[in-house]
Amino acid sequence: MTARPLEARSMGTVLDRVDGREKVTGRAAYAVEHDGALDQAPLHGWLLTSTTAKGRVLRVDASDALAHPEVVAILDHTNAPRLADTEDHELAVLQDDRIGFRGQIVALVLAETIEAAREGARLVRVHEEVAGAEVRLEGAETYTPEAANGGFETDTDQGDLDTAWASAPVRLKHTYATPPEFNNPMEPHAATALWRDGSLTLWDSTQAVHGVASTLAPMLGIDRDRVRVIAPYIGGGFGCKGLPHGPEMAVALAARWADGRPVKLAVTRQQMFGLTGYRTRTVSHLSIGAEPDGRIVALEHAAVGQSSKVKEFVEQTAVPARMMYAAPHRRTSHRVAALDVAVPSWMRAPGEMPGMFALEVAMDELAEATGIDPIELRERNEPEVDPETGNPFNNRRLVECLQRGAEIFGWEGRPTEPRATLEGEWWVGTGVASATYPSSFFPGNAARIVALDDDRYAVSIGAVDIGTGSRTVLVQIAADALGVDPAAVDLAIADTDLPKATVAGGSSGTNSWGTAITQTAQQFRADHGEHPDPGVETTTTAEAYPDTAGHALHSFGAVFAETRVHRLTGEIRVPRLLGVYSVGRVINPMTARSQLLGGLTMGLSAALFEEGYQDPRFGHVVTQDLASYHVASHADVGDLRVEWLDDVDELSTPMGSRGIGEIGIVGTAAAILNAASHATGVRVRDLPATADVFLDQ
Numbered sequence: 001m002t003a004r005p006l007e008a009r010s011m012g013t014v015l016d017r018v019d020g021r022e023k024v025t026g027r028a029a030y031a032v033e034h035d036g037a038l039d040q041a042p043l044h045g046w047l048l049t050s051t052t053a054k055g056r057v058l059r060v061d062a063s064d065a066l067a068h069p070e071v072v073a074i075l076d077h078t079n080a081p082r083l084a085d086t087e088d089h090e091l092a093v094l095q096d097d098r099i100g101f102r103g104q105i106v107a108l109v110l111a112e113t114i115e116a117a118r119e120g121a122r123l124v125r126v127h128e129e130v131a132g133a134e135v136r137l138e139g140a141e142t143y144t145p146e147a148a149n150g151g152f153e154t155d156t157d158q159g160d161l162d163t164a165w166a167s168a169p170v171r172l173k174h175t176y177a178t179p180p181e182f183n184n185p186m187e188p189h190a191a192t193a194l195w196r197d198g199s200l201t202l203w204d205s206t207q208a209v210h211g212v213a214s215t216l217a218p219m220l221g222i223d224r225d226r227v228r229v230i231a232p233y234i235g236g237g238f239g240c241k242g243l244p245h246g247p248e249m250a251v252a253l254a255a256r257w258a259d260g261r262p263v264k265l266a267v268t269r270q271q272m273f274g275l276t277g278y279r280t281r282t283v284s285h286l287s288i289g290a291e292p293d294g295r296i297v298a299l300e301h302a303a304v305g306q307s308s309k310v311k312e313f314v315e316q317t318a319v320p321a322r323m324m325y326a327a328p329h330r331r332t333s334h335r336v337a338a339l340d341v342a343v344p345s346w347m348r349a350p351g352e353m354p355g356m357f358a359l360e361v362a363m364d365e366l367a368e369a370t371g372i373d374p375i376e377l378r379e380r381n382e383p384e385v386d387p388e389t390g391n392p393f394n395n396r397r398l399v400e401c402l403q404r405g406a407e408i409f410g411w412e413g414r415p416t417e418p419r420a421t422l423e424g425e426w427w428v429g430t431g432v433a434s435a436t437y438p439s440s441f442f443p444g445n446a447a448r449i450v451a452l453d454d455d456r457y458a459v460s461i462g463a464v465d466i467g468t469g470s471r472t473v474l475v476q477i478a479a480d481a482l483g484v485d486p487a488a489v490d491l492a493i494a495d496t497d498l499p500k501a502t503v504a505g506g507s508s509g510t511n512s513w514g515t516a517i518t519q520t521a522q523q524f525r526a527d528h529g530e531h532p533d534p535g536v537e538t539t540t541t542a543e544a545y546p547d548t549a550g551h552a553l554h555s556f557g558a559v560f561a562e563t564r565v566h567r568l569t570g571e572i573r574v575p576r577l578l579g580v581y582s583v584g585r586v587i588n589p590m591t592a593r594s595q596l597l598g599g600l601t602m603g604l605s606a607a608l609f610e611e612g613y614q615d616p617r618f619g620h621v622v623t624q625d626l627a628s629y630h631v632a633s634h635a636d637v638g639d640l641r642v643e644w645l646d647d648v649d650e651l652s653t654p655m656g657s658r659g660i661g662e663i664g665i666v667g668t669a670a671a672i673l674n675a676a677s678h679a680t681g682v683r684v685r686d687l688p689a690t691a692d693v694f695l696d697q
Contacts, residue, residue, distance in 0.1 A: 002546050003519035003654040010476040010486050011655060014590045017472050028233040031190040031205040032264045042192065043072060045254050045265035046117035047247065048107040048124055049274065050099045053133035053619035054340040057097040060107050061125035070116035073257065074124060076107040081256045084221030090311045090343045091219060091249045099128065100310040101342045102620040103274025105246050108254055110263065133340035135619030137281050137306045140337035148316035148334050149350055156322055156388065159329030164298035168289025172365055176286060176358035177686040180612035180621065181279040182272070182629060183347050187235020189247050189276045190266040193255035199226040200252055206231050207242045208503035210462050213496045215244050216252055231494045234466040239346030240277040241466065242505040247275055270624040277345025278612065280305045282317045284358035294372045294380050299327040301359065307336045308343040316351030320436060321359055323552065326383035341619050346505060348602060349662035352437055360433035360670035361685060364677065374432050374674070375402050375411065386552035394553045394651045397582035398434060401558040401645065405580040408643065409560040418681040426564040429679025435557035435667035439658040440508035445516035446499035446541040449524045451532040452490065457482055460492040462501040463513045468661060469591030470509055476587055477514040477655055481521030499539060507659025510587065511652065516542040518654045551651060555658045557581035559667045563675035570691030572608055574672055575638035579664060584649035585656035592660055596642040599664015605632040607669035608688050
């Protein structure tokens with residue numbers, strides 16, 4: 001059956017986090033804190049990683065380490081258990097002597113204590129043969145990939161771009177760049193593994209328990225039902241835990257070697273900069289041709305990014321330009337350089353974050369070139385239908401977000417010319433940028449509902465709450481679908497013994513899992529009525545909701561920023577940030593606000609601080625900790641405010657909601673740098689914007 005739209009009773013109201021007490025009292029157990037489930041003391045693992053970007057491991061000298069009384073074993077490519085499938089070179093750890101990037105796993109120490117494991121790692125001597133490596137995107141040869149991340153077409157071409165560009169009265173052509181950025185959740189990648197009787201149990205810090213199981217099982221050469229993955233509490237992910245990475249396979253192999261004894265492994269903060277994914281460096285070549293009234297006639301976004309020779313990942317940077325604004329002639333493309341570097345992966349709003357940064361700064365430059373207010377310019381380029389497909393939008397309310405934001409922020413009366421406001425020693429400016437993110441629904445999610453005593457219901461689904469509040473909103477969805485109070489719902493999640501669920505990523509979790517729960521609840525009522533006998537149950541799988549192929553499903557928003565730049569030092573401050581969004585029904589205003597504020601803060605970090613600096617000689621990231629890889633702190637965050645339009649989008653989900661986890665970061669960096677340009681007259685096109693760029697002008 002297809003789930004029907006829900007009447008909201010609990011949805012739309014504040015429900016305190018159902019896991020709040022466990023977290024604030026310290027009873028929430030994370031990936032390496034499950035000793036109560038173990039029947040013997042675990043071994044502790046410590047990873048050793050390569051110091052060259054390309055080459056071979058000649059020999060691992062473990063003699064001094066093995067002489068340590070508490071060191072049990074050193075696994076390397078000569079003695080680690082063999083995998084049945086090694087085609088995924090990122091996950092095929094310790095299977096051969098090849099080195100594909102600096103920071104690759106080359107050995108694993110197992111010891112009785114974590115201190116002994118760390119000391120054992122210090123005592124191991126890894127001898128490497130160094131080969132010539134290509135580690136820099138600049139000057140590297142690029143190629144055309146088969147597809148970009150998410151299955152998007154690599155290139156698109158509409159109309160006659162070259163002719164339209166040549167005849168456009170107003171033409172802008174600039175290059176915008178974003179650096180490598182790193183997810184850095186509070187809890188690093190970590191896992192506890194137990195191999196017993198040919199089966200693997202993994203307590204993992206992951207965004208997708210079923211995804212980890214289905215990926216690791218065939219590589220380990222065992223049936224999928226012999227891998228159980230559990231992830232009750234996760235200390236953040238931001239995308240880097242959406243896919244399994246090398247450390248998960250390393251601890252699984254260690255557990256196989258230990259055969260019956262559990263193994264714990266936590267990745268160090270430094271190792272996370274090479275082993276657990278990151279946002280690739282992107283370079284966007286953007287060309288906009290327009291009429292004097294600001295209407296775009298030609299738009300080209302040519303994106304270049306880096307990937308790894310170990311495994312391809314292509315950031316879908318140019319995809320937002322295909323649908324964001326009206327333009328009869330449009331071309332987008334993706335080119336990628338395969339380098340001897342660590343494997344990039346998902347980071348909050350892949351594609352949209354770097355792509356919309358480039359597009360929205362370019363739109364501000366177009367507004368400046370045509371003398372049109374930046375909000376008015378965006379309104380003039382509103383498309384009637386999705387420019388890429390010709391389909392109608394489900395609920396495009398971007399103009400309302402812009403107008404509402406302008407009213408709240410006090411946009412009216414803003415000086416037209418840059419460098420118009422000096423308060424003391426600070427140049428002051430304001431800026432705006434649009435935000436968008438697709439409304440994603442993943443098929444194949446399943447839920448189970450069982451009637452309990454006292455008119456209670458057990459609802460289970462293998463979804464993961466990575467700290468966003470999914471546990472809480474799923475309880476609210478289940479309560480409304482069953483027509484009961486949230487207190488009558490016992491929710492179980494985050495275990496592959498529960499019905500299948502897709503990844504907590506792509507702002508798809510609530511959409512996909514909530515639809516499955518809604519469908520199951522409605523089928524449960526059809527099967528068992530309003531007063532079911534205790535013990536009866538229903539399980540269903542949601543393959544679609546409903547047929548939305550004829551519509552373009554997206555969320556939209558507008559971000560406003562006030563930026564101050566010190567006229568003598570170039571120091572930058574952002575005292576005000578405002579985001580106004582159209583995201584469908586907000587299921588829980590408290591958790592939603594937290595997500596959107598977090599997105600704005602992460603966008604502020606990207607605008608002013610975050611940059612993984614890569615050593616051009618060896619390919620590793622030098623800024624390997626949170627002392628040198630800077631992120632926004634409390635002192636950097638001023639007046640943050642978010643609002644959302646009153647909205648229900650039942651075309652997107654039966655709950656009327658759309659995902660909100662990622663749209664908050666989109667457009668934020670552009671709004672801040674547009675405000676900085678308005679303050680100083682200095683246009684910054686590369687992230688991050690540091691004080692020196694304003695002093696060099």
